[in-house]
Amino acid sequence: MALSKKALVGMSGGVDSAVTAWLLKQQGYDVHGVVLRLWEEDSDKDKIWTERTCCHVPMVHYLCQKILAIPFEVHDVASNFQKKVVEPFREGYLKGETPNPCTTCNAEIKITHLLEISRSKGIPLVATGHYASWSYSRDYDFMGLKTAKDLQKDQSYFLARTRDINPENLLLPLGHLTKPEVRDIALKAGFPVSGMLENQEACFVSEKRVSDFMEKIENKNDSSGHWNARSENGAFLGSLDKGIGLTRGQRRGIGIASGEKLYVINVNPAKKEIILGPKESLLQDSFRIRDQMGPLFSGKHPTNSSPLYVRFRSTMKPKKCRPADQTGNIFELEEQHDGIVSGQVAAFTDQDGILVGSGIIDNFSD
Numbered sequence: 001m002a003l004s005k006k007a008l009v010g011m012s013g014g015v016d017s018a019v020t021a022w023l024l025k026q027q028g029y030d031v032h033g034v035v036l037r038l039w040e041e042d043s044d045k046d047k048i049w050t051e052r053t054c055c056h057v058p059m060v061h062y063l064c065q066k067i068l069a070i071p072f073e074v075h076d077v078a079s080n081f082q083k084k085v086v087e088p089f090r091e092g093y094l095k096g097e098t099p100n101p102c103t104t105c106n107a108e109i110k111i112t113h114l115l116e117i118s119r120s121k122g123i124p125l126v127a128t129g130h131y132a133s134w135s136y137s138r139d140y141d142f143m144g145l146k147t148a149k150d151l152q153k154d155q156s157y158f159l160a161r162t163r164d165i166n167p168e169n170l171l172l173p174l175g176h177l178t179k180p181e182v183r184d185i186a187l188k189a190g191f192p193v194s195g196m197l198e199n200q201e202a203c204f205v206s207e208k209r210v211s212d213f214m215e216k217i218e219n220k221n222d223s224s225g226h227w228n229a230r231s232e233n234g235a236f237l238g239s240l241d242k243g244i245g246l247t248r249g250q251r252r253g254i255g256i257a258s259g260e261k262l263y264v265i266n267v268n269p270a271k272k273e274i275i276l277g278p279k280e281s282l283l284q285d286s287f288r289i290r291d292q293m294g295p296l297f298s299g300k301h302p303t304n305s306s307p308l309y310v311r312f313r314s315t316m317k318p319k320k321c322r323p324a325d326q327t328g329n330i331f332e333l334e335e336q337h338d339g340i341v342s343g344q345v346a347a348f349t350d351q352d353g354i355l356v357g358s359g360i361i362d363n364f365s366d
Contacts, residue, residue, distance in 0.1 A: 006030040007125040007171060008118040010110060011064070011072065013056025015186045015196045016129030016174060018063050021070060022189050023173045024127055032123060033064050033072030036113055038081040038105070059196060067190055077113050084108040096267040097343025098247040107161040115169060126170050132156035133175025134167040137354040139306045140295040143167055147353035150178040157314035160347040160358035163293065229256045232265060232277045243267055243274050248341045249282055282338035288330045289346050289359030296348050296357030297328050309349045312339045312361070318349055329362075 007029045011017040024031050035057055057074055064072040085105050092099035114126045131153040135146035143166060148154040159165070174182060186193050227243040230236055240255045250264045254276070262276040296308075309318035310331065320334040331346075340361060348357040 005125060006032065006123040007127045008032050008034055008114060008121070008123045009127045010114045010129075011035055011060045012129075013059030013063070013196060014129070015183060015191065015193055016131075018068070018129075018191055018196065019182050019185050019189070020127050020129040020171075020173050021063075021068050022185065022191075024171070025068065025070070029125075031068070031070045032121070033060065033068070033070055034114060034117055035060050035072065035074045036110060037074055037076045037078060038109065039078060039086075063191065075113065075117065077109055080113075081105070081109050092343045093244050094269055095343075096269050098341045099343045100345050102158045103161045103345050106159055107163065111159075111162050111165060111170070115164070118169075124169070127173060128170070129174055130155040130159060130172055131174050131177075131179075132159060132172050134172065135352065135354050137295075137350050137352065137356060139350040139352075140354075140356050142295055144295075144354040144356060146175070146355075147349065148175050152315060153179045154314060156355050157311055157345070157347045160345055160355055161293070227272045227274065229254070229274050229276055232275060232281060237262075237276060240274075243272060244269060246274060249338060279338060282340075283336040284333070284338075284340045285336045286324060286330060286332045287340045287346065288362045290329070290362045292328055292357060292359040294348070294355070294357030297359075307351050308356075309351075309353075311347045311349070312337070312341065312344055318353070321348075 005028075007024050009017060009021045009024065009031055011021065011033045012035070021031050021033060037057070060072060064070050085101050085108065088104060089099045089101045111126070111128070114128070118124070118126050131148035131150055132155050133146045133148065134143050136142075137144050145156040145159055147156050177185075183193060186196075227240045228236065229238050229240060237258065238256045244267075246254065246264050246267050248264055248266065251261060254262070254264065254274075256262065256276065258276075261279065263279055263282060264274055265277045265281050266275040268274070307320055308322060310321045310333075311318050316339060319337055321331045322334075324330040324332045342361050344361050346359050346361050347355060350356050
């Protein structure tokens with residue numbers, strides 16, 4: 001137990017961050033809350049916290065003052081969020097990729113700003129409500145992020161692109177708990193759980209479909225307008241008003257009627273064309289990545305032939321893989337998978353579920 005230590009908790013108004021602050025207080029920490037205001041629609045300003053798309057400051061205010069009895073402050077980082085998360089999100093879709101804004105947000109905004117604020121205040125520790133924990137990797141001889149106990153809520157994947165974090169500066173109190181256990185703690189602590197919303201991916205996309213969001217911010221440039229849908233052999237299947245925002249593997253919301261189940265195989269903004277095909281056409285047995293980071297790519301390979309695993313989504317079951325060559329760019333899968341999507345994060349783990357590296361999927365190999 002770290003009695004009398006100070007900890008800065010990133011709070012959102014949700015159950016997870018509130019319970020994080022509660023648990024640390026119970027352990028004797030001097031807890032300070034921080035809200036990072038990332039995004040706010042003008043129409044949100046007069047809404048109650050349960051109807052807002054982001055930054056539930058009124059809820060955090062209530063929790064910190066009425067239940068937790070801790071100081072808190074709000075930091076506006078909307079400009080950086082726009083520059084480092086929203087713009088890359090937009091640019092990725094314009095290139096036909098499917099970006100992962102949550103991993104970018106953690107790496108470029110949330111954790112980075114929380115660490116900066118903690119240092120400026122002389123607070124040695126930052127804590128968040130991510131479902132992950134720290135554990136020693138025998139294969140790579142370092143302390144890394146381990147998959148959470150609750151596999152359906154695991155968020156080590158969303159921290160896979162975050163640099164300069166370790167057990168000495170980042171506390172993760174929820175990694176050994178399940179979501180039902182966290183909700184039970186919240187209820188017993190007196191939190192208004194029914195009014196505390198879950199965080200969502202792409203929190204700034206208030207529209208139901210990414211394509212609608214992209215149309216809203218694109219200002220009718222060359223990416224909008226008439227698009228063609230074709231089969232894999234080039235046959236014309238129909239036309240649609242917009243293709244930006246569609247993603248490889250998508251089946252619903254495409255706007256093309258067909259007697260069979262068709263999936264998006266590829267999005268080509270340069271040609272304003274999408275390729276549709278059966279689910280089998282999504283299967284790949286290899287993939288290429290860029291922007292590698294982590295011990296896996298530092299030359300610190302395990303001395304034994306320990307297995308390596310990869311995930312392309314947070315809730316995906318890890319799949320065995322192996323480097324195809326010495327470059328660290330191309331990997332082969334033991335079994336084919338249909339979830340290899342350009343722009344998404346490939347998170348690599350060792351045999352114990354500890355994160356050992358990550359990269360951005362560059363394309364899907366044939």
